[in-house]
Amino acid sequence: MNKTFSYQQSIFFDEYIDSKSSPRKGYNRSIDFFHSLSPSERAYYTNLCESSISSMGVTFQLDANELQDRSWPLDLIPRIIASSKWQLIQKGLVQRVKALNYFINDVYNDQVFLEKNPVLKELILESSNFLPECMGIKPKNKVWSNICGTDLIRDDKGKFFVLEDNLRVPSGVAYMLENRNIMKRVIPNLFNSYAVNPIDDYPSQLYKCLSDASFSTNKNKKIVVLTPGVFNSAYFEHSYLAQQMGVELVEASDLYVSKNKNVLMKTINGPKKVDVIYRRIDDVFIDPKVWRKDSKLGIPGIYNAWKNKKIAIVNAPGSGVADDKAVYAFVPKMIKFYLREEPIISQVKTYVCAFKKDLNYVVNNIEKLVLKPVNESGGYGILIGPQSSKSELKKYKSKILDNPRNFVAQPLIKLSTSPTLINRKILPRHLDLRPFILSGKNSFVTKGGLTRVAMKRGSTIVNSSQGGGSKDTWITN
């Protein structure tokens, strides 16, 4: 039976419907369920979802000045991915993160890859993400980014691409876990009709991964989650993860470094030694004696404790060096170099303007490209060629020519869409996907991840801080 869908396939790839606007295989039940709901039923489910979120206390904060926490925005229509497809992506993510960890370790030790790529070497050594104090350090298992969040997108053909790797302090996993709990509460019958792979072992996998990072020989490692405090926008996640793992959530003032470089925690029973810190603050804030002198969030002397293997810091300070947009362009090369494998997941073609050839292409095709400054994050300083005026393009072109090293360029990807409930109507909205990859002795990838969706028509901005929403991601057999 070919149900009429509430919207037609457009130039974008839609997760639910094909080019003839019929439901894709595996999506029938979900489509039927949401289409069969009357407007009042849709309102009922939306309200139930919202009240579950507020009673479960799933919140986030926009900024420190906002006193009231906001309820987490979850869209009820799930994103569904076949497990056969996911298995390959999973392999690709493990491969990618492995290569990136080899790369970071190489950067801070022998620099073999950099020697072979002088342009990259220059970019790296000048980057503010490169921390010279980390030279010569080898974390346990040579893993620097134990917890990575990689953003995936699909293009107009439905092919998966890596958009970026978040190797520093990726967030969102608590919302992934809570989305699932809410969906089970609100639409248990639809959930039951699919064989959805469970995701709730993430906290125990994370615990294992953190234990693996310690050099201590204690059987039970003392692990803490370090948060900047209650006014941080991700505080909910920090406390959630600490609770789910059964470890202490601490702030910097709870910790100090003793004379013999042990990291101690102040408790009602006196000082207790800590083995692993899962830091949820930026690396340069972690030790005011070494990096940001003005940091109130850090623990003075912890750098030395870390260097002497007395404490594991996860992710390791300095791992942001591979977060750089210019580094991204080299990941396929890294995979070949370190692993002698072909990359399993594609990534977006990236022109590094530090290369003459790339620079030429970029200045001649600027109107087709998305331009990004290398050292900025959070979408800052980006120019979208096809949506810019001639004078804007001209201005940007001269900026690039002034300092080519500072820029990379990518073709504009037509992000896929998925049906989303907007004011009780089902409409297409753009989305991405952030799976989480844990690396310790072994690797682990979440089944699915956090799907983020732009709630405004045509928008591709999925950040919750800018009005983005989220979806539960179902990997189904």
Next chain:
Amino acid sequence: MLSSNAEKIYWLSRYVERAENTARLVNVNFDLLLDIPHDSVSDFIHLVEITGDLEQFNSILLDEKMFYSSSVSAMKNVVLNFIIFNSDNLGSISYSLEMAKYNSRHLRTMLPKTAWEQFNKLHTEFSLSDKENYNSEVMHQIIRNSKTFFATISDAMHRDHVFDFIKLGRFIERADMLSRIIEDQILRKEAKIPKYYENLQWMSVLKSVNGFESFKKINKGELKQSNVLDFMVKLKEFPRSIIFCINRLIAVTKYLPNSENLKLKLIKIKKQAVKLNEKSTDKQILVILDLLQLGLIDLHLEIEKKFFNRSPI
């Protein structure tokens, strides 16, 4: 348990208990005022004296003279607003609940989910209440929600140190408030209120600690100051007597590390309390209450030193 968390849970508990006690006090007194024809100023102002700072109260008045000569209902509104809603007043319900809220933000992982939700309910319902048209239901709501909060904790909470610090905070706060209510009542006698009304006032004191019915069960006859004091200070079976609070605190010390000193101090306080008897003069009572309060302050400082202020060695 982290020292910083011990401190926060202790204060969360104290502030919730304080808000509840203040709400009780407000309710009972305004109930009472309906019955007594009298010098209304002292009756209003004594509430400010128990819960907070009279000097601060006078400083918020635009015109002191005008206030003290205004109508009873106008005065009532100013006093109530100060005690309930003025968060600059460190003794107000509003301030207590804001501070409780501040501490609670850190404690989400340490409280049972149901208790956490109950606390949020307490805070939200109070902040949504109508500040212009006060009615006693707001106070009842606080009392109900606070009781449910503590009940949820004793019902659902794992008996660990978090639980111990909740008890420490709650019973120190309660003992302190009890001693202040009694002290204030004795001082008010100097305002030369007729004997009949004095008994009415003791009755209201009993009501404010939810003890009127229990009191009646044991004291069938006349309501006398000495009986009430015996009940409120020394009756170890009544959950809102000073001795009951102290016994609870002594029981908690069993579970806390390095708490020998704490226990000794509590036993000292207890010895003070039992000195009170039916022959005690008002003057002697005031001295005993004073020593009790100093003992509680000393107790708090000991807790701070032992558990909260662990600094690097």
